[in-house]
Amino acid sequence: MDDALQTLRAQLLDAAATRTPLDLRGHGSKAAWRPEPVRAEARVLDLTQLAGISAYEPTELVVTVRAGTSLAELEATLAEQGQCLAFEPPRLGGRGTVGGMVASGLAGPSRASVGSVRDFVLGATMLNGRGELLSFGGQVMKNVAGYDVSRLLAGSWGTLGVLCDVSLKVLPRPVATVTLRFALSAPEALARLTAWSRQPLPLNASLWHEGVLLLRLSGAQAAVDAACQSLGGELLDDAVAMPLWNSLRDRTHALWAFAAQGLPAGQRLWRLSVAPHAPMLRLRGEGLIEWHGGQRWLLSDEPPAAVHEAAAHAGGHAECHVGAAPGEARTALLSPVLARLNRQVRASFDPLGLFSPHASTHAH
Structure with missing residues (x-):
């Protein structure tokens, strides 16, 4: 355990000794997206000190990264090798860390075609509520030991422990990418998308808004060309299409901009x-x-x-x-069975409830 991990562990154990809840934070770019607010008395645990790419094997399509590493640094390193994070994690305000990316589980426009953040997690290490350093999964795609536990961290919003390192599957950038535009009503767009999803087409992403459906195709040049001829539609120039897809990925689209101004x-x-x-x-x-x-x-x-x-x-x-009213739940309540399982999982990793947003969510 290196100095940065030792420091974090000491801070965690100090919080455990005083039963002080912790707010696990990198850049804080996803604070508005939390499904539950952090308790007011929570102490910030700064994870940016866990920074750096631990291992990267481009030929194996695997990278191991410390949780506090900036997402921008990771994507720049991958781009040098012609590779990417295929699920397009949001770059909210140009900030964000790898740990926040995994903890939030947020994915971009391509999620329905390539998979979620969880699908790309191969392994992870974390500090649990007892200060123990646990390791799950592996650093190669063929290793499935503990696979489900490492995936469980994706979308957990830091409620299970302190994510320290994560191994991720990466993919080559697609050879060809084009965007087609169709003028369709929402029901027509849904019907087309359902039909197209059943065909062997190189679908990558889609967006319908205000009577317009955008369809992004990615893959081998021949497959993309054949799909364009088959589907029709208007071919959108990359200079127009890219900003639209980026606005969807980074949550800067007009719909979010309007909401951010106050509903x-x-x-x-x-x-x-x-x-x-x-x-x-x-x-x-x-x-x-x-x-x-x-x-x-x-x-x-x-x-x-x-x-x-x-x-x-x-x-x-x-x-x-x-727009949720004060005290109003942002999501529907879990069923009694799922709520019980949720409490049991949290309690096994975090017996003192250090990482739980609300005291009521923790099973004592």
Whole structure:
């Protein structure tokens, strides 16, 4: 255990001795995206001291990175070798760390085609609530020992422990990428996306907003060319398409910009994760659809109960991203069975509840 890890462990043990909750923080770029707020009395544990790329084997398509490493540094290193993080993690304000990327589990426009952050995690090391350094998974794609535990950290928002190092699968940048534009209503766009998803097409990302469907194709040049001829549509110039995809990836699209300026009373910005083939939901408001229909954003004055019910009926769930009233839950409550499992998992890693956003979420 090196000096940086020793320092973090000492800080963690000191917090454990006084039962002081911890706020695990890198750049703090994703604070607004937390599903639950951090307790006011929480002490900040700065993870940026855990920085650097520990190992990188371009020929093996694997990189091992310390949690406090900036996402920009990692992506620049991969780009030098013609490789990338295929799931396109958001670069919120040009900031963010690798640890925050994994802990949040946030992925960009290509998520429905290439997989989530969890699908690219091969292994990890972490400090649990007892200050023990645990290792899960491995540093090669063929190693599956402890695979599920390392993946469990993706999307856990730091509630299980302090992520120290993570091994990730990386991929070569696609040879060819094009964007097609179609003028379609939302129901028409969903029908097309459902049909196209059943065909052997090099689909990479999609975006529907205000009567326009954008479809991004990526892969071998021959496959992309053949798909363009088959699908039709208007070929969008890269100079126009790239800023649009980046705005979707980095959450700077007009929909988020409007929400960030302050919503009118009663309005909320919702993220709905539903079955991609689900029809349009009968909810009022302005929408944006991505992930081939699987992720839908809704700006609406609908009561929260109606939105949660509609999302559940469509095979998914809803989360209020902006506009939740004070004390209002941003997500629907877990079922009793899932809530019990959640408490048991948290308690096994964090018996004192140091990493739990709320004392009530922890099983004592």
